[in-house]
Amino acid sequence: MRITFLLGGLNMTGGTKVISIYAELLRQRGHDIHVVSRGIRKPSVRTRIRSAIYGVPVPRANQRPQSFFDNARVSVTMLDDYRPIVDADVPDADIVVATWWETAEWMARLSQSKGTKTHFIQCQEGYPLFKDPELIARAASVYRQPYARITISESLINWLHTQHGCHRNSISLIPNSVDTNQFHAPERGKQTDPTVGLLYHFDPTKGLDVSLKALEIVANTYPNLRIISFGSYQPTSELPLPARCTFFCNPPQAQIREIYSSCDVWLCGSRIEGFHLPPIEAMACRCPVVSTRVGGPDQIIINGVNGYLVDVDDIQGLAARLLDILGLPETQWRDMSHAAYKTTQGYNWDQATDMFEEALTKSIQGTA
Numbered sequence: 001m002r003i004t005f006l007l008g009g010l011n012m013t014g015g016t017k018v019i020s021i022y023a024e025l026l027r028q029r030g031h032d033i034h035v036v037s038r039g040i041r042k043p044s045v046r047t048r049i050r051s052a053i054y055g056v057p058v059p060r061a062n063q064r065p066q067s068f069f070d071n072a073r074v075s076v077t078m079l080d081d082y083r084p085i086v087d088a089d090v091p092d093a094d095i096v097v098a099t100w101w102e103t104a105e106w107m108a109r110l111s112q113s114k115g116t117k118t119h120f121i122q123c124q125e126g127y128p129l130f131k132d133p134e135l136i137a138r139a140a141s142v143y144r145q146p147y148a149r150i151t152i153s154e155s156l157i158n159w160l161h162t163q164h165g166c167h168r169n170s171i172s173l174i175p176n177s178v179d180t181n182q183f184h185a186p187e188r189g190k191q192t193d194p195t196v197g198l199l200y201h202f203d204p205t206k207g208l209d210v211s212l213k214a215l216e217i218v219a220n221t222y223p224n225l226r227i228i229s230f231g232s233y234q235p236t237s238e239l240p241l242p243a244r245c246t247f248f249c250n251p252p253q254a255q256i257r258e259i260y261s262s263c264d265v266w267l268c269g270s271r272i273e274g275f276h277l278p279p280i281e282a283m284a285c286r287c288p289v290v291s292t293r294v295g296g297p298d299q300i301i302i303n304g305v306n307g308y309l310v311d312v313d314d315i316q317g318l319a320a321r322l323l324d325i326l327g328l329p330e331t332q333w334r335d336m337s338h339a340a341y342k343t344t345q346g347y348n349w350d351q352a353t354d355m356f357e358e359a360l361t362k363s364i365q366g367t368a
Contacts, residue, residue, distance in 0.1 A: 001360060002093035004115060006085055006103040007037035010067035010078060012232050012250070014277045015122045018152075018176055019099055020068040025353040027074050034091050035069060038103075039079040066250075090114045095360050101125040104142040118363045121151045123274035123295075124159055140164065148363035150356065152176050152275040153295040172359035175299060176275040177349045182253060183284035185261040185341075190333050193226045194326045197263035197287070199278050200231030200247065207269035207292065208239060210315055214269065215242065217319035222326060230259055260285035264333070265325045270294045271312050283307075283340035288333075290321045306340040 003026060005019055019035075027033045040063065069076050079089060085106045090096065093115035098104035104119050125139060143164035149171045151157060157173060160166040196218070198211050219225045219242075227245040234249050235241045248259060260266065266282035268291035276296040279289045283300070289307035291297035292314070301307045308324065310317035328336065 001095060001364070002032045002034075002091070002115070003360065004034045004036060004090055004093045004096045005120075006090075006096065006098050006100075006107060007035060008100040008102055009040075010037050010065050010069060010076070012066060012068060015099070015274070017068040017277065018122060019120070020072050021179075021349055022353060022356050023069070023074045024072040025349060026357065027072075029353070029357065031357075032093075033074040034093070035074055035076045036085055036089055037076065037078045038083065038085060039081045040065070041082040084109075087111050087114065095364055097360075098147075101139040101142045104145065104147070105138065108142075108145060116364045116366075117145075117147050118360065119145075119147045119149045121149055121156060121160070121274070124156070124272060148172070148359070150174055150359050153299060155295050155298065156274055172355070172362070174352055174355045174359065175347070176277060176280070176296065177347050177352045178277070178280045178284045178344050179349060180284055180344060183257050183260065183281045183344075185257070185285040185287075187334070187338070188261070188286060189330055190264050190328075191226070191262065193224045194222045195226040195228060195262060195264045196267050196322060196326075197228045197259060197265075197282065198267040198269075200229045200233075200235055200241065202233070202236070202239065205270060205272045207271045207313070209269075210271075210292075210313055210318065211267050211269035212239075212242065213315045214267070214318035214322065217315070218322050218326070219244070221323055228259055228263060230256060256281070257285055260287050263287045265290055265307075265322060267318065267322065268292060268294070268297060269318060273297075275299075279307075280344055284344040286337045286341045288325050288336045288340045290318060290325065292318070300343055302339075302343075306336060306343050 005023060023033050023035060064078050087110055092113045096107055096115040096117055098107040098119045107117050143166055151171055152175055157171050160171060161168055201208060229241060229245055230248040230251050232250050241247055260282040266279060266287045266289045268279050270276055270292055273294035273296055276294060279291055279297045280300055282289055289301060291309055292312045293309050301309050303309060308321035310321060
């Protein structure tokens with residue numbers, strides 16, 4: 001098949017990582033893969049000020065930013081401007097895949113020669129952050145289009161069906177996997193000092209403020225608590241990490257495995273996710289997880305077996321479950337660590353790509 005993916009931008013987000021994995025694995029299967037991305041937005045004055053203060057890099061116009069496609073061997077075209085993708089930017093193909101609600105808007109205007117139109121949905125695409133009624137209406141209109149859809153969690157299928165009237169039989173469910181060649185660890189015991197890991201991210205939907213409050217409570221029981229975090233940018237004064245935290249800015253992928261492997265428990269306080277990757281990556285590195293009930297963790301965590309789930313914004317619940325795991329005797333912690341690892345071993349990206357390939361074929365045939 002000739003397959004084109006439409007991106008709103010090149011970056012290091014989890015959603016882009018998933019798209020890059022499918023693109024590369026489909027290429028390895030002999031498909032002709034093209035990725036077309038919108039260009040760089042001209043930075044605002046506020047963005048430039050934040051960059052100067054916090055060291056957040058601002059890509060220059062026509063400068064391709066770092067992304068998960070850097071190591072993929074597929075054709076990637078980034079437009080020279082921050083504008084919608086149009087017919088002239090897109091090669092003729094058998095299928096074109098929108099990967100964000102705006103790209104689905106652009107896809108609607110593409111000619112038939114660009115391929116059968118399919119929407120790959122990895123989250124509630126912007127809804128938690130929308131304030132503008134016009135944006136809400138535009139995004140909602142995308143889901144009324146008669147496209148075949150692919151998504152990554154049952155919760156997103158329910159959202160598409162109940163909020164937007166999408167027929168369940170028009171949506172293919174393909175859960176995310178984890179690269180166990182990249183994320184793995186030998187059997188191990190607890191750390192000398194109790195250690196909790198978490199992702200650093202500005203986005204309020206990631207719930208870092210909730211996680212940090214939960215860690216404050218845990219530190220009352222464990223004054224020697226060690227915290228490890230990583231993220232794409234340096235922490236800001238608006239959302240600072242505690243002094244006891246070791247932070248890694250934009251670490252190499254190989255180092256992320258070492259970060260997961262040095263934790264007794266991984267913490268996720270997100271408010272909303274499509275399928276959050278860090279918890280399953282941590283579990284592949286034998287690290288139990290305490291998480292809010294969001295996409296991804298809600299499908300893989302079994303309470304008391306490989307981690308714990310609590311309600312969104314439940315600071316006390318997160319703290320209590322962290323204390324439960326940190327307080328486990330060595331033997332019981334090892335059992336939970338092994339259960340976390342075992343959870344990630346039954347389903348891989350090749351199997352996910354089998355289903356993705358089948359979903360694309362059904363879309364072309366009109367049977368999705």
